Amino acid sequence: MTITIGLPSKGRMKEDASAIFERAGMKIVAVGNDRSYRGRVEGFDDVEIAFLSASEISREIGNGTVDFGVTGEDLIREGLSEADRRVEIAARLGFGHADVVVAVPDIWLDVETMADLGDVAAEFRARHGRRLAIATKYWRLTQQHFSSQHGIQLYRIVESLGATEGAPAAGQADIIVDITSTGSTLKANHLKVLSDGVILRSEACLVRARKPEHEGNATVAKIVEAVRGVV
């Protein structure tokens, strides 16, 4: 059985992932030229590499078309329903750190916690004739955090695929749920993270699709062991 590993196709994530595998004794080489989207691992004839975009990696692991992938935990938890049943986080790789957070305008001096936000959301309709609007690309994580964990039902999600931090100032939404690594973009847009507003502390992970044929497969075990040994 050939084991396929999905890796980020470009940027820092690609370099960092390749570096980890190299340290683990699994040097990745491109098939054909440098721009190729296929690769192999020196000394591992039964392993192939598929270079994919980060969000596709979570989808492909979810439906089992790749056996392993390197991607952010945020994309796994956002992209897959029942993520823990379908995939296993085999190793946390120590790069690509970023938090998915709930952030509100600095000027909302009265809002420090999700409970405060719950108060504001409950009254919003009566005061403004519409529900509290949250700009985000994280539909699933937002719903879990607001609805399931904090019992806040009455809000609306405004889909935002980029420049989410600018949405409150521009009046497109009231608050945001977004990913932040240093917090500097939030600060520049006069937003603050709620004290219990960290939904997920994400980093790049080696993720395995839970497939029955992985049971007892030596290559699968070897890949996990090799990567775990260097992180």
Place this chain on the structure above:
Amino acid sequence: MPLIDMPDFAPAILEEFAGRNTTRVDTPVIQPAEPFLDMAGEDLRRRIFLTENERGESLCLRPEFTIPVCLRHIETVTGTPKRYAYLGEVFRQRREGANEFYQAGLEDLGDTDAATADARIVADALACLHRVLPGRAFAVTIGDQAVFEAVVAALGLPSGWQRRLVRAFGQTDVLEAIIARLAKPEPVAGLSPEVEGLLEAGDDAALARHLHDEMERTGYLTNASRAPEEIVRRLKEKRLLAGASLDAAKLDALKEFLSINVSLRYAPGVLADFARSAGLPLDAAIAGFDARVAALSAAGASLADITWRAAFGRPLDYYTGLVFEVTVRGEHDVLVGGGRYDRMLTLLGAKEHIPAVGFSMWLDRIQKAKEGAAIRKVEAGFRTESPRKSGELR
């Protein structure tokens, strides 16, 4: 086998509806999604079937009837009182059971005599069930948002805390977390000396001006979201909340109330005893509760089959009073869910306040109950699993 065809007992239900002074309505299967998401919240999104039209507007397959029936009532500017009946397919993503199934129900709009309308709707639901499941015994569970709100108000908490408790009604975990937090104060921190100073001085106008200037300086639109005055008002309220806590006796009273689970025959007495022993002024709420019990009795409902569970509620802001569920006695499947939703019509855009109460019958579960009865005759001990879940619209 999922119920794709209309169940054969549907005509009997429609006949029952027709004899109960109702107007039959139908609504399109494809509905704008906005009103549903607006009323029930974003959590509904993953439980309905959504699509978009060419203009990017969200559409969904009808997940229930109450909202479309109410919207239709508002659009057609029909007067009240008005009793609507419906029967048709609804579409929801469910872990168990089919994604398309039939519901039937009544919506009773505009009757200002709440007790009588409540009793009538419960009696209507029971009559329909007796008609389609003859010879079976049913168990009704009722809850009352108004009584809970009255208890919370009588405890003497600041209004902010009252609203938090009321909002959590029906969500056991959330309510318990809030009650636990009520035992300890929640200080307001992180304010600048300037803001602290203005708060100390009680100069709301100056504080609002300060916030307004900050918004201008940081490039925030001042009219798009929360206004400076609103932030000032809640900041002051929050400082009040911070100091508020419930003494042990009142906390115990609240917990005791939420644990009440009693046959409606004894419920008025239990509620009166609770108010007396806890020393809470609940006269108005008790009067409303007792009037409903009397009306149920007058409508011919058997009080012995009805249980009042004080913690039973639905965490949606349009429910205001009665909520109820009906099962076959000893079983878990909720066959009928209903309640009073006095706030819904104005939220949907009605100009005047329209009191409303209604119920929905789950025809797929009723079908199962019918089949269950047939199976039970040959196979003793057969039990159906429970599809009862929280957060359903009804």
